Amino acid sequence: MPERTVVVASAHGLHARPAALFSQAAARGGVPVTVRKGAKSVNAASILGVISLGIDHGDEVVIAVEGEGADALLDELTELLTTDHDAA
Amino acid sequence: MTTLTGIGIGRGIVVGPVLRMPDPLPEPSTMPSTIGPDSERERATGALAAAGEDIRARGEKSGGKAQEVLEAQALMADDPTLRSEIDSKIDGGATAERAVFEAFDGFREMLVGLGGYMAERAADLDDVAQRIIARLTGVAAPGVPESDTPFVLVARDLAPADTALLDLDKVLAVVTSDGGPTSHTAILAREKSITAIVGVSGALGLADGDLLIVDAGAGEIVVDPTLEDLAAAEAAIGAQDKRGDVPIGPGRLADGTHIPLLANLGSVDGIEKAVEAGAEGVGLFRTEFLFLDATSAPSVAAQYAQYSKLLRGFPGKKVVVRALDAGADKPLSFLNDAKEENPALGLRGLRALRATEQILRDQLTALVRAESETDADLWVMAPMVSTAEETTWFVNLANEIGIKTAGIMVEVPSAAILADRVLRDAAFASIGTNDLTQYTLAADRLLGTVSSFQDPWHPAVLTLIAEVGRAGAALGKPVGICGEAAADPLLAVVLVGLGATSLSMSPSAIGDVRAELAQHTREEAQRLAAEALGADSAKGAREAVRAALALHN
Incomplete structure (x- = not known):
């Protein structure tokens, strides 16, 4: 399954707004997407799941996408995570 | 006269009476469901969808940063992980109200456990849960009280859904007992130039109608001020209004020194x-x-x-x-x-x-x-x-x-x-x-x-x-x-x-x-x-x- 390791850029980590952007994008893909931090893996389309990982600024996470268009979706998700949504 | 202190947002000074945010809904009963899992699931589906739509509509009405925050809340109401938690509790015999309450509480504990910035987001979850439970029990969603006369809103903490819809003609200032300088109340108060003081211990001891002087610049609230206090506050407000009149132009000191x-x-x-x-x-x-x-x-x-x-x-x-x-x-x-x-x-x-x-x-x-x-x-x-x-x-x-x-x-x-x-x-x-x-x-x-x-x-x-x-x-x-x-x-x-x-x-x-x-x-x-x-x-x-x-x- 195609996956990618990304370092999260948002200054406060993946809290409400950045997590929402991320899980919305994951849900739009229409294919199963998981995000893993350490040993814990969750459904990336679930904002509460994503928040529950407690992802901080600078944390490394692994996104995995199954199915059609995996690479393009991985590109999009990677870009979201490497943008600092908290920058004023 | 007593004085309370907290973290002031902005520099406004206002005088006005307290209006308290209504207390949250009571915790749903743990009595088992009498109508069976299928009907409870159906009730949950309806309430989740309606609450999500309601929050989204509030977001569209307010726009800007508030809309993004509300959009995140609406997503929580649609969340697949949450839904499976709720379903499993309903299957265990709980009512839809109780299942929603417990499922959100689990996530809330987890956020608080993460600490810092994440813990300050716990208010978002509480707000969504309350709105869904209010739908299920057929009561009005908790929120900002309404009044024909201007007031100082006193609350534990404001959720984005509340701050987004504050009627700025009526809400003179916001005082919260919880929340730090990065809470939503603080962020949105700053964005909308609402005078606010957050993290005020003792704020919940205030009663409807108490007269306050809220001085955000000093991070100070005077309860039941004396006539002298009031006169001083009015003078400070007057001086502030006058300062606002400085026309756009180069930065200058009173002696004319140019400070770009x-x-x-x-x-x-x-x-x-x-x-x-x-x-x-x-x-x-x-x-x-x-x-x-x-x-x-x-x-x-x-x-x-x-x-x-x-x-x-x-x-x-x-x-x-x-x-x-x-x-x-x-x-x-x-x-x-x-x-x-x-x-x-x-x-x-x-x-x-x-x-x-x-x-x-x-x-x-x-x-x-x-x-x-x-x-x-x-x-x-x-x-x-x-x-x-x-x-x-x-x-x-x-x-x-x-x-x-x-x-x-x-x-x-x-x-x-x-x-x-x-x-x-x-x-x-x-x-x-x-x-x-x-x-x-x-x-x-x-x-x-x-x-x-x-x-x-x-x-x-x-x-x-x-x-x-x-x-x-x-x-x-x-x-x-x-x-x-x-x-x-x-x-x-x-x-x-x-x-x-x-x-x-x-x-x-x-x-x-x-x-x-x-x-x-x-x-x-x-x-x-x-x-x-x-x-x-x-x-x-x-x-x-x-x-x-x-x-x-």
């Missing part, structure tokens, strides 16, 4: 807003946006296009561009991808640029090319400079490439302490108060547990700023301020007293700072600065300056 007010910008998108606010140029243009999303450094041509747009926005004016400020805390794989234990003390700023000199050369080349086609006055500065040797290296390289005015940021105490030597080669210094505070007090800016140290009023920070101010004056070199400190109107006056020759801030703060500067002469500013320097804490410095002003007026 400049804008901090993070991309070219902010140009228009800065010009509208009357910015006399740009005091800090952060260039990270060009690099952060990239896997390799952007080309000279791509950078040139952005710089050119920036400089064309400020014809004939000063524009200070900061060279790329990245490091292990803002990781760029092509710059430094080594994992560091202490990124704030690591290979960042100018240190990282020296390690990959070509990136700096390209950036400076693009800047020179952009400047040659416009008549803006381009200054370039290096971030995170610690020594005179680094300064000389940067200034020489910048001059060689064609930058006429090359200076440095003072963020590291060593550069401030030896400012007289550092400024020998630099054409100017610009003090980054956020990092200077972090390094002086040895407290990580990004760490909530030590955030109380992050206060630029601290006399240790001010002493270092004074050192730079003195060196600048002796050598005839400009000393600017480009941190959050310049956006605090009273502190801005103190900074001028310490020797700052220009102030740069987010455009929305320029009006207030212009108005405050116009109240004081240079001599007064120096006197206030001396008061602040003599204090033994940030709080003490603030109080000493306020007391000196009160005595004077």
Whole structure:
């Protein structure tokens, strides 16, 4: 399954707004997407799941996408995570 | 009369009666369902959808940042993980109300357990849960109370859904018992210019109808004020209204001394807003946006296009561009991808640029090319400079490439302490108060547990700023301020007293700072600065300056 390791850029980590952007994008893909931090893996389309990982600024996470268009979706998700949504 | 204190947002002063936010709904009963799992699931589906739609509609009505926050809340109501939690509790015999309550509570505990910024998001979850349960039990959703007369809203904490819909004609101020400076209440109050004090212990002891004076600038609430208190508050409000009348124009002290007010910008998108606010140029243009999303450094041509747009926005004016400020805390794989234990003390700023000199050369080349086609006055500065040797290296390289005015940021105490030597080669210094505070007090800016140290009023920070101010004056070199400190109107006056020759801030703060500067002469500013320097804490410095002003007026 195609996956990618990304370092999260948002200054406060993946809290409400950045997590929402991320899980919305994951849900739009229409294919199963998981995000893993350490040993814990969750459904990336679930904002509460994503928040529950407690992802901080600078944390490394692994996104995995199954199915059609995996690479393009991985590109999009990677870009979201490497943008600092908290920058004023 | 009693006094309560908290963290003030903004500088407003208001007088008005309390109106309390209604108490949250009672916890749903643990009695097992009498209608069976299928019917409970159906009820849950309906309530989740309706609450999500309701929150989304509120978001559309309010727009802006509030809409993004509400959109995140609406997603929580649609969440597949939450839904499976609710379903499994219903299958275990719970009512829909109880299942929703327990499922949200589980997530809430988890957020609180994460601590810091995440824990402050727990209010978002509570709000969504309450709205869904209110739907299920057929009662009105809890929210901001309504009144025909203006009031001071007192609450435990406000959820985004509440702050977004505050009727600004009726809500004079907001006082919350919970929440810190980064809670939604604080963020949205700042954005909408609502007078607010958050984290007020004792706020929940206030009753409907209690008369309050809310002074956000002082972070103070007077309960049941005396007639004298009220007269003093009215006078302060009057003085504030008058200050608001200072027309847009150059920043000037009462004695006419020109203190240019400049804008901090993070991309070219902010140009228009800065010009509208009357910015006399740009005091800090952060260039990270060009690099952060990239896997390799952007080309000279791509950078040139952005710089050119920036400089064309400020014809004939000063524009200070900061060279790329990245490091292990803002990781760029092509710059430094080594994992560091202490990124704030690591290979960042100018240190990282020296390690990959070509990136700096390209950036400076693009800047020179952009400047040659416009008549803006381009200054370039290096971030995170610690020594005179680094300064000389940067200034020489910048001059060689064609930058006429090359200076440095003072963020590291060593550069401030030896400012007289550092400024020998630099054409100017610009003090980054956020990092200077972090390094002086040895407290990580990004760490909530030590955030109380992050206060630029601290006399240790001010002493270092004074050192730079003195060196600048002796050598005839400009000393600017480009941190959050310049956006605090009273502190801005103190900074001028310490020797700052220009102030740069987010455009929305320029009006207030212009108005405050116009109240004081240079001599007064120096006197206030001396008061602040003599204090033994940030709080003490603030109080000493306020007391000196009160005595004077």
